[in-house]
Amino acid sequence: MFWTVGEKKIKTFSGWLGCPYQGTVGRCSSASGTSGDTAALRKTMASVWFFILIGTCYSVLSSEDHLRDMDSFISAVEQAEDSNPDLSPLALVRSLRRTAGHEDPLTLHFLGASNNLSQTHAPVLNTALFSFFDKAIHHYVTSHGEERGVVLTRDGTTVAIAPLLLGIEVGLKAKTEGTPPLAVFPLTLAKNLGLSFLSLQDFPANHRLGPGGCWDNLTHPRSFQLSRLPTLATDALINGGMDGAILGLDLASPPTSKQPGKLSRVLKGYYNRDLEGQELGEVSGHISQKRRDISRDLLGPLDIQRQVMETLQLVWGLEKTKWIAMDTGVEEAVKEGVLEFVHRYWDCPPVISRCQWGASPKRGSPYPLALPLPFLYIHHTYEPNAPCRSYSQCSRDMRAMQRFHQEDRGWQDIAYSFVVGSDGYIYEGHGWHHRGSHTRGQNSKGYGVAFIGNYSSSLPSRWDLELVSQRLVKCGVDGGRLQANYTIHGHRQLVATTCPGDALFSEISGWEHFRETSSS
Numbered sequence: 001m002f003w004t005v006g007e008k009k010i011k012t013f014s015g016w017l018g019c020p021y022q023g024t025v026g027r028c029s030s031a032s033g034t035s036g037d038t039a040a041l042r043k044t045m046a047s048v049w050f051f052i053l054i055g056t057c058y059s060v061l062s063s064e065d066h067l068r069d070m071d072s073f074i075s076a077v078e079q080a081e082d083s084n085p086d087l088s089p090l091a092l093v094r095s096l097r098r099t100a101g102h103e104d105p106l107t108l109h110f111l112g113a114s115n116n117l118s119q120t121h122a123p124v125l126n127t128a129l130f131s132f133f134d135k136a137i138h139h140y141v142t143s144h145g146e147e148r149g150v151v152l153t154r155d156g157t158t159v160a161i162a163p164l165l166l167g168i169e170v171g172l173k174a175k176t177e178g179t180p181p182l183a184v185f186p187l188t189l190a191k192n193l194g195l196s197f198l199s200l201q202d203f204p205a206n207h208r209l210g211p212g213g214c215w216d217n218l219t220h221p222r223s224f225q226l227s228r229l230p231t232l233a234t235d236a237l238i239n240g241g242m243d244g245a246i247l248g249l250d251l252a253s254p255p256t257s258k259q260p261g262k263l264s265r266v267l268k269g270y271y272n273r274d275l276e277g278q279e280l281g282e283v284s285g286h287i288s289q290k291r292r293d294i295s296r297d298l299l300g301p302l303d304i305q306r307q308v309m310e311t312l313q314l315v316w317g318l319e320k321t322k323w324i325a326m327d328t329g330v331e332e333a334v335k336e337g338v339l340e341f342v343h344r345y346w347d348c349p350p351v352i353s354r355c356q357w358g359a360s361p362k363r364g365s366p367y368p369l370a371l372p373l374p375f376l377y378i379h380h381t382y383e384p385n386a387p388c389r390s391y392s393q394c395s396r397d398m399r400a401m402q403r404f405h406q407e408d409r410g411w412q413d414i415a416y417s418f419v420v421g422s423d424g425y426i427y428e429g430h431g432w433h434h435r436g437s438h439t440r441g442q443n444s445k446g447y448g449v450a451f452i453g454n455y456s457s458s459l460p461s462r463w464d465l466e467l468v469s470q471r472l473v474k475c476g477v478d479g480g481r482l483q484a485n486y487t488i489h490g491h492r493q494l495v496a497t498t499c500p501g502d503a504l505f506s507e508i509s510g511w512e513h514f515r516e517t518s519s520s
Contacts, residue, residue, distance in 0.1 A: 066132060066136075068136070068150065068152065068215075068221050068222055069221050070152065070153040070154065070272075071154070072151070073151055074267050074268060074271070074272075076132050076136070077092075077263050077264045078264045080125060080133075081263070083124060083125075083129075084124060089168075089261070089262060089263045089266070092263055093165055093168055094114050094169060095114070095125075096165055097111075097114040097137075097169065098114035098115055099133045099134050100133070100137035100138045100162065101138070102114070102137075102166070105319055106186065106191055106311075106314065106315055106318060107187060109314070109318055110170065110187060111169055111183065111187075135148070136151070136161055137149060137162055138162075139160050139161070139162045141226065141234075144225075145213075145229075145230070146223055146225055147213060147224045147225075147226050147234060147236060150224050150236040151221075152215055152218070153271050153288055154272055154288075154392075155271070155288050155391050155424070155425070156352050156391035156395070157239055157288065157350070158213070158239065159236055159240045159243060159288075160237045162237075163187070163188045163189070163240040164240040164244040165244065166187045166188055166248075167187065167243070167246075167247055168251060168263070168266070170183045170187060170248045171184070171248035171249060171251030171252040172251055172252075174252040175253075175254070181248055181249060184244075184245050184252075185299060185307055186307070186310075186314070188240075188242070188244040188245045190308045190311035190312075191311050191312070192233040192241060193233050193238075193308055193337060194311055195232050195233075195312070196208055196209060196231045196232035196337070197334050197338075198324075198330060198333050198334070199231075201330075201333035205336040205337060206340055208336075209231055209233050209235075209238070209337070209341060209344060210228075210230075210233075210234060210235050210344075211226055211227045211231075211234065211235060212226075212227060212234075212235040212353060213225050213226040213227050214227065218356070218395070238345055239291065242291045242292070242295040242345070245298065246286055246291060246298060247266060249298055250286060269285070270287055271287075271288050273285075273287040273288075273289075274390065275390065275422075275423070276389075277389070279422070279461035280423070280461065280463045281461060281462055281463035289423060289424035289425070290424060292346055295346070296346045304342070305335055305338045308334050308337075309331065309334055312330075343475070347474055347478060348471065348475035349426050349471035350425050350426070351425065351426045351427070351428050352395075352421075352425045352426070356395075357394070357395040357427055357428075358395055359402060359413075359414070360406070363411075363412045363413065364412045366430070366433075366434040367434060367444075368434060369434060369435055369444065371480060372476075372480055372482050372483045373445060373483065373486070374483045374485075374486055375445050375446025375447070375487050375488075375489060376446055376447050376449060376473065376476075376482065376487070376488045376513075377438060377446050377447065377449070377488075378449055378489070378490050378500050378508050379416065379439075379448055379450035379491045379500050380450060380451050380452075380454060381401065381419070381450050381453065381454075382454050382499065382501075383404075384397045384400065384453065385453060387421075387422035387452060387453045387461075388422055390423050391423055391425070394425070394427060394452065395427075397421075398414065398419060401419075402414040405437075411437050412437070413429070413430065413436075415436055415437045415448065416430070416436055416449065416450045417430045417431060417438065417448045418431070418447065418448075418449045418450075419449075419452060420449065420451045420460065420468060421452055421464075422452065422463075422464055424463070424467075426467060426468075426472060432447075432476070432479070432481045433481075438450070438491075439491060439494055440494075441495075447482070448491075449472065450500075451468075451504065455501035455503050455504035456498065456501040456503060457502065457503055458503055459503050460504070465507065469511055473486065485513075487513055487514075488508060488511055488514045489514070489515065489517065490508055492505060493517045494517065
């Protein structure tokens with residue numbers, strides 16, 4: 001069966017409706033199928049519009065008013081552990097899966113039924129904890145575009161809990177049974193990616209993944225609103241999938257004599273690791289700020305396209321929908337989708353969006369850029385004069401710079417296109433598509449990228465430098481925003497200033513695309 005959105009056909013699969021979220025119920029219209037099927041489906045959609053994918057249910061449900069951050073989730077896990085001191089981590093995470101009702105065929109195939117617990121191993125959850133976990137883990141998008149089952153982490157990213165816990169369960173099960181964790185990629189990422197690629201195969205590849213969104217409050221998050229129509233693999237699902245794959249593989253391969261620690265301890269070690277003056281590249285172990293690099297190191301050696309196709313074929317076999325494989329466009333859709341995934345989530349650096357650092361509105365209308373641009377201009381902020389090593393501090397610095405630029409300078413917005421923190425993230429200013437006010441007389445020709453800190457006599461960390469010199473520029477070129485033969489200049493080459501500081505200017509002078517100016 002097919003459904004259409006506008007002029008686009010979208011396949012439906014067994015058990016779910018492959019139509020992106022629509023603000024109005026019933027905007028998917030039948031393109032084929034019996035009238036009985038259509039009438040029954042319309043009747044169902046009139047009461048509750050939904051589709052199910054990998055245990056991810058999109059519907060209109062009420063939710064208790066609780067904080068949706070990782071600290072609150074970990075606190076609830078600790079309460080469950082304290083109430084059940086003899087409970088193993090595997091029994092707890094399996095029970096959490098049961099609470100959220102994740103019993104789709106692929107999960108059952110790899111992990112078995114979540115109720116396969118003896119009474120002595122079944123945790124006792126009070127009503128409040130049961131309700132909390134049900135709403136914290138159960139992933140869906142409301143008819144108004146609010147994504148549920150996601151949390152805000154300390155590093156400023158949004159993570160879906162369901163794929164995170166699936167990956168952890170795979171790792172714990174493999175460790176307990178002494179078997180390889182073969183289900184990690186299929187359950188955390190492959191199915192979500194594959195079905196998203198196929199459901200939107202008639203759309204451009206860059207519309208088949210994402211989106212992200214904005215929290216209503218960064219200190220007391222309760223509602224996460226998506227920025228556009230969702231795919232079947234939102235940014236939060238992919239973040240959660242990468243984290244689940246990382247932790248699952250970690251848990252499956254500790255020394256034989258070492259037993260897995262408590263679930264709360266595992267989550268704290270990954271999400272709540274403070275840099276405490278360390279540079280990110282010096283931190284040992286796996287932490288959420290490095291999820292893109294770690295997941296690429298762990299999963300990159302796999303043939304991702306083949307793994308996604310094999311996962312889809314397994315799903316179709318389990319759901320008795322093998323006829324879908326007869327579509328000649330399946331392999332091409334997966335190939336294009338995998339290339340987009342690698343570009344967006346592995347090649348490009350992680351970017352904290354404007355709403356996620358608490359930006360005030362721009363004053364006036366943004367001025368669009370004519371892409372691709374030929375230049376990249378390097379700055380340092382000078383003030384703030386010290387690197388920021390946490391999401392909370394970098395966000396405060398961004399807001400302080402924006403206030404200074406808007407109120408003292410009288411500019412529309414923060415000056416820069418992008419700003420580099422020392423917490424592993426790049427912060428969005430004007431972004432790829434709108435003109436900044438960073439380099440007088442040159443703002444329409446290039447992007448202004450600033451490193452937070454004063455780099456007159458010292459350098460940003462090697463990690464921070466490579467976020468720009470290797471990741472940001474590749475993302476710009478591959479995404480058609482920066483010309484392949486782009487030129488890098490320091491701010492001082494074009495304006496009478498010491499920016500970006502002597503040390504940083506000396507560093508960028510050795511970068512491949514750095515060029516002297518005619519007046520240098």
